[in-house]
Amino acid sequence: MGSQMLTPAERRHQWRRRLTPYMFLLPALLVFGIFMLYPIVSSLQLSFESQLNPNSGFSFDNYRRLFGDKVFRKALTNTVFLLLFQVPLQLGLAMVLAVILNNAVLKFRTVFRLIYFLPAITALFAVALIFRLLLNDEKGLVNYVLNGLGIQSVPWLSNAWPAKFSLITAITWRWTGYNMVIYLASLQSIPDELYEAAELDGAGAWAKFWSITVPMMRPTILLTTVLSTIGTLQIFDEPYLLTRSGPSNETLSMATLLYRTAFQSAEINYASAIAYVMVLIIAAFSLLQFRLAQRGED
Amino acid sequence: MAKTKLANDGMPKSLVSRFQRIMIYIVLVIGAFFSLFPFYYMFVQASQPSSEVLRFPPHLWFGSSAWANIQGLFANGFGRSLFNSAFIAVVYASLSVFIASLAGYAFAKFRFRGRSVLFGMFLLVLMIPYHVTAVPLFQLMAKITFFGNPTWISSYQAVILPALANPFGIFLMRQSMQALPDDLLDAARMDGASEWRVFTKVALPTMRPTLAALAIYSFMFQWNSFFWPLIIMRDKAMETLPVRINALVGLSIIDYGQLMMGTALTTLPIMMIFIAFQRQFISGALAGAVKG
Numbered sequence: 132m133g134s135q136m137l138t139p140a141e142r143r144h145q146w147r148r149r150l151t152p153y154m155f156l157l158p159a160l161l162v163f164g165i166f167m168l169y170p171i172v173s174s175l176q177l178s179f180e181s182q183l184n185p186n187s188g189f190s191f192d193n194y195r196r197l198f199g200d201k202v203f204r205k206a207l208t209n210t211v212f213l214l215l216f217q218v219p220l221q222l223g224l225a226m227v228l229a230v231i232l233n234n235a236v237l238k239f240r241t242v243f244r245l246i247y248f249l250p251a252i253t254a255l256f257a258v259a260l261i262f263r264l265l266l267n268d269e270k271g272l273v274n275y276v277l278n279g280l281g282i283q284s285v286p287w288l289s290n291a292w293p294a295k296f297s298l299i300t301a302i303t304w305r306w307t308g309y310n311m312v313i314y315l316a317s318l319q320s321i322p323d324e325l326y327e328a329a330e331l332d333g334a335g336a337w338a339k340f341w342s343i344t345v346p347m348m349r350p351t352i353l354l355t356t357v358l359s360t361i362g363t364l365q366i367f368d369e370p371y372l373l374t375r376s377g378p379s380n381e382t383l384s385m386a387t388l389l390y391r392t393a394f395q396s397a398e399i400n401y402a403s404a405i406a407y408v409m410v411l412i413i414a415a416f417s418l419l420q421f422r423l424a425q426r427g428e429d
Numbered sequence: 430m431a432k433t434k435l436a437n438d439g440m441p442k443s444l445v446s447r448f449q450r451i452m453i454y455i456v457l458v459i460g461a462f463f464s465l466f467p468f469y470y471m472f473v474q475a476s477q478p479s480s481e482v483l484r485f486p487p488h489l490w491f492g493s494s495a496w497a498n499i500q501g502l503f504a505n506g507f508g509r510s511l512f513n514s515a516f517i518a519v520v521y522a523s524l525s526v527f528i529a530s531l532a533g534y535a536f537a538k539f540r541f542r543g544r545s546v547l548f549g550m551f552l553l554v555l556m557i558p559y560h561v562t563a564v565p566l567f568q569l570m571a572k573i574t575f576f577g578n579p580t581w582i583s584s585y586q587a588v589i590l591p592a593l594a595n596p597f598g599i600f601l602m603r604q605s606m607q608a609l610p611d612d613l614l615d616a617a618r619m620d621g622a623s624e625w626r627v628f629t630k631v632a633l634p635t636m637r638p639t640l641a642a643l644a645i646y647s648f649m650f651q652w653n654s655f656f657w658p659l660i661i662m663r664d665k666a667m668e669t670l671p672v673r674i675n676a677l678v679g680l681s682i683i684d685y686g687q688l689m690m691g692t693a694l695t696t697l698p699i700m701m702i703f704i705a706f707q708r709q710f711i712s713g714a715l716a717g718a719v720k721g
Binding site: 147148149151152153154155156158159160162163165166167169170171173174177228231232234236237243244245246247248249250252253254255256257258260261262264265267269270271272275304308312313316361364365367368372386389390393394399402403406407409410413414417 | 446450453454456457460461463464465467468470471474482483484485486487489527528529531532534535536539541544547551554556557558559560561562563564565566567568569590591592593594599624628649652653655656660671674675678685688689692695696699700703704707710711715
């Protein structure tokens with residue numbers, strides 16, 4: 132179709148049609164550009180400016196300081212520690228519950244699904260505060276129950292290891308049902324014929340789980356792993372409110388350190404460097420997981 | 430042969446599965462207990478006078494101070510925070526669903542230059558932690574000075590605007606809009622409908638379930654959000670519920686009864702919406718994961 136054959140009215144019409152998608156995109160692009168893209172770029176720029184002499188131009192000061200910063204290293208190891216324990220725990224539990232709930236002969240499946248999903252709609256700050264009471268060192272319910280069983284009180288929130296464990300408990304409580312619902316939907320999309328064929332070959336429940344369920348759910352498992360990893364690497368509300376990052380920074384996370392640096396110590400340049408190192412770490416973990424998943428497929 | 434084999438198994442099949450079924454129910458009920466108990470404990474403690482919350486042994490049944498705790502909270506500016514949270518979440522949910530459906534429609538139903546680049550850009554940002562934007566966003570809000578306010582710090586728009594172009598929402602809307610038949614849209618165009626009319630009168634009405642799921646998801650996201658409101662809402666009158674409750678935690682004498690009542694009152698609306706719209710909630714959660 133040669134455009135020179137069109138009348139001016141038709142040409143105007145075509146021009147307008149070509150413009151239409153951009154008009155539909157305009158609000159999203161405007162908001163996105165001003166409140167996402169600009170801050171992302173600006174943050175990078177800030178991270179390469181020295182806090183002490185802002186006009187000295189491009190500087191690696193913040194990153195250099197970061198590598199020698201014991202507090203940052205602590206925040207990083209704390210966060211990665213959380214990740215290594217909490218992601219497998221939460222996803223494993225979710226998988227067990229999903230496989231059990233997927234059993235067609237069970238009654239009240241929707242009720243159980245609703246109950247397990249309920250923590251996932253709760254505000255993180257609320258989760259943190261409820262667990263703060265449950266796990267209170269001297270007067271919490273958990274210690275009361277332990278005492279009743281003849282076990283000494285555990286300083287859940289004021290001692291390094293118990294505090295880490297408390298954080299993991301609260302996060303697992305919040306997210307297990309969410310992942311379970313995702314697994315449940317994925318399980319229901321596996322065709323029954325696969326299981327029937329395996330049964331004919333004499334496969335037991337365990338064999339069926341590893342030879343059919345897990346391979347069929349690989350993409351979903353990968354996705355939930357990546358999502359929980361990203362979520363844990365950014366964790367803020369729980370350590371901020373449940374353990375107040377303590378005792379002595381033992382539950383400090385990268386995001387709580389970022390908040391403290393930027394908005395309590397007002398070191399915005401250093402905070403920006405922390406933020407960008409977070410981005411790099413998150414990208415590295417996600418990439419690693421995708422790679423591992425790909426290698427597993429070959 | 431088959432019969433003897435069954436007999437050799439020792440137990441009749443129905444009995445084995447009945448035993449297994451009972452075990453499964455026991456596991457499920459224990460799980461349900463752990464899932465629900467923290468909520469129950471929250472409501473129990475919310476009804477205790479402050480001095481009784483951290484009593485040893487802890488209370489396991491409701492106290493009589495629920496009303497006193499509510500009054501205490503409202504005397505301390507809780508009503509204003511409730512309004513702030515509700516207003517921000519409703520405006521945010523409506524606007525972000527609208528913007529996401531506009532953008533999703535463009536990505537799903539038009540071919541244009543830069544489509545895949547722009548879409549990829551939205552998706553990429555899903556991977557970037559939103560904490561990265563906090564410092565420059567704060568500086569930006571401190572610089573903007575129109576609309577009568579001295580700055581945008583402690584303003585509704587400062588909380589509503591930054592996450593308004595929600596990449597997850599745009600992705601979700603694009604996915605559902607792709608299922609929309611082009612013939613339907615073209616038929617409306619042939620009848621002389623403008624592009625805007627085609628969108629609002631033909632495309633959007635078929636998207637109701639997805640719009641509802643996204644609206645509920647967005648409402649919940651904003652209602653529960655803590656990090657950014659904590660940073661930007663520095664005026665007590667502008668605090669949202671999570672920020673107000675955090676301020677209670679920071680006091681030298683913590684009123685735990687009020688604290689738990691505030692937490693309960695923040696959780697309750699979401700719980701009620703969830704029970705009423707369970708399907709939309711769960712499809713919102715799934716859309717993010719399974720369809721991806």
